[in-house]
Each structure stands twice: as structure tokens, then as C-alpha cells.
Amino acid sequence: MSRRVGLLFGSFNPVHTGHLILAEYFATRTDLDEVWLVVTPHNPFKAAGGLLPEAERLRWVELAVAGNPHLRAEAIEFELPRPSYTVATLDALRLRHPGTEFVLLMGADNLPGVPQWHNAHRLLAETDTYVYPRPGAPAPHLAAFPRVQLLEAPLLDISGTYIRECLRAGYSIRYLVPPAVEAALATIDFQA
Numbered sequence: 001m002s003r004r005v006g007l008l009f010g011s012f013n014p015v016h017t018g019h020l021i022l023a024e025y026f027a028t029r030t031d032l033d034e035v036w037l038v039v040t041p042h043n044p045f046k047a048a049g050g051l052l053p054e055a056e057r058l059r060w061v062e063l064a065v066a067g068n069p070h071l072r073a074e075a076i077e078f079e080l081p082r083p084s085y086t087v088a089t090l091d092a093l094r095l096r097h098p099g100t101e102f103v104l105l106m107g108a109d110n111l112p113g114v115p116q117w118h119n120a121h122r123l124l125a126e127t128d129t130y131v132y133p134r135p136g137a138p139a140p141h142l143a144a145f146p147r148v149q150l151l152e153a154p155l156l157d158i159s160g161t162y163i164r165e166c167l168r169a170g171y172s173i174r175y176l177v178p179p180a181v182e183a184a185l186a187t188i189d190f191q192a
């Protein structure tokens with residue numbers, strides 16, 4: 001049987017415990033063998049200006065998953081044209097890993113926007129998608145998406161936005177990110 005790998009796409013601005021608990025849950029509690037955290041240098045819907053440097057965002061994800069055999073930091077979007085279209089990334093990953101079946105992992109808050117993504121119809125027709133609940137997001141209507149399933153997962157109300165606010169205000173981010181990421185973030189000047 002082919003390996004099933006879940007893909008958690010994100011800007012990871014920065015990676016935090018919410019991402020990691022969710023990734024570990026999917027890698028150990030579902031039919032997935034592994035979860036890869038795909039670092040997106042430039043989300044087509046986000047202004048590049050608000051993002052921390054892409055090489056740093058990738059390095060923090062690498063630090064966060066180090067030593068975990070189920071999780072991997074995936075940098076393929078750094079080699080692909082910008083902005084980063086998920087459908088193009090899936091094409092590139094399938095070419096590179098022919099024995100692997102990829103599953104898209106997505107928060108219930110993101111699903112309603114997916115029809116606006118580049119080649120969304122092909123993306124959702126070709127790829128199994130597991131949607132997980134997000135705080136405040138209503139259960140999505142899945143009738144229009146035959147390959148999309150809703151799965152249970154822990155709800156953690158942590159976000160990159162909140163962590164950046166804490167860093168700017170000089171507040172502790174202990175336990176919101178792994179210790180190695182906390183140490184790396186401590187070298188960045190968030191007041192500048």
C-alpha cells in the first residue's frame with residue numbers, strides 16, 4: 001500500500017504549538033503515515049510585506065519538527081514560481097514522490113475560500129482533503145466536495161498573529177512555541 005502523507009500548508013509566521021499538536025494528531029490518530037508542514041514563501045492572498053523572512057520561517061519549522069519521525073518540514077515551494085499555488089505544489093510533490101498519496105489538511109475556516117484558489121476545481125477533484133474544526137468556524141457544507149471529509153481534532157486557539165503581538169509587546173511566548181523556536185525568535189528585533 002502506498003504511503004499517505006498529510007500536507008499542512010502555511011506561512012508559519014511563525015510556527016507554533018497549535019500547528020504541531022494538530023500535525024501530530026493527524027500523523028498518529030488517522031490513516032496518515034506522516035504529516036509534512038509545507039512552508040509557503042508567498043501565499044497568493046497575503047501581502048508579502050507582513051511576513052517574517054522566508055528562510056527563517058522554514059528554519060523555525062525545521063527546529064520545531066526535529067527528532068519527530070512523523071513530521072517533516074517541506075521546502076518545495078521555495079523552488080517553485082511565486083506566488084505559491086497549492087495545485088502547482090501538489091503537481092510537483094506527486095512528480096517527486098510517485099509512491100506517495102498526498103492528503104490536504106485544512107481548517108474549517110479556510111474551506112469556504114478554496115473555490116477562489118487557483119485551479120481549485122482540479123485541486124479538490126484530484127486530492128483527498130481532511131478538514132479539521134477551528135474555533136468559531138461553523139461546520140462546513142461538504143455536499144459540493146466529494147473528496148473532502150470533516151475529521152475531529154483538538155481545538156487550539158493559538159495563532160501566528162497572537163504570537164507576533166506578544167513579541168512586539170515584549171510578552172512571554174513560552175509554551176506557545178517549542179523551546180528551540182522561542183530561542184530563535186529571541187534573536188529577532190520585533191520592535192523595529
Ligand SMILES: Nc1ncnc2c1ncn2[C@@H]1O[C@H](COP(=O)(O)OP(=O)(O)OP(=O)(O)O)[C@@H](O)[C@H]1O
Pocket residue numbers: 008009010011012013018019022106107110155156157158159160161162
Ligand atoms: N491553532 C491552530 N490550530 C489548528 N490549525 C491552525 C492553528 N493555527 C493555524 N492553523 C492552520 O495552520 C495552517 C498554517 O497556518 P498559518 O501559518 O497561517 O498560521 P496562523 O497561526 O493562522 O497565522 P496568522 O495568524 O499569521 O494568519 C493554516 O491552514 C491554519 O488554518
Ligand SMILES: O=C(O)c1ccc[n+]([C@@H]2O[C@H](COP(=O)([O-])O)[C@@H](O)[C@H]2O)c1
Pocket residue numbers: 009010011012040042043044045046084085086087116117118
Ligand atoms: O493556491 C491558491 O490559489 C492559494 C490561495 C490562498 C492560499 N493558498 C495556500 O493556503 C495555505 C495557507 O495559507 P496561510 O498563509 O493562511 O497559512 C498556504 O500554503 C497558501 O499558499 C493557496
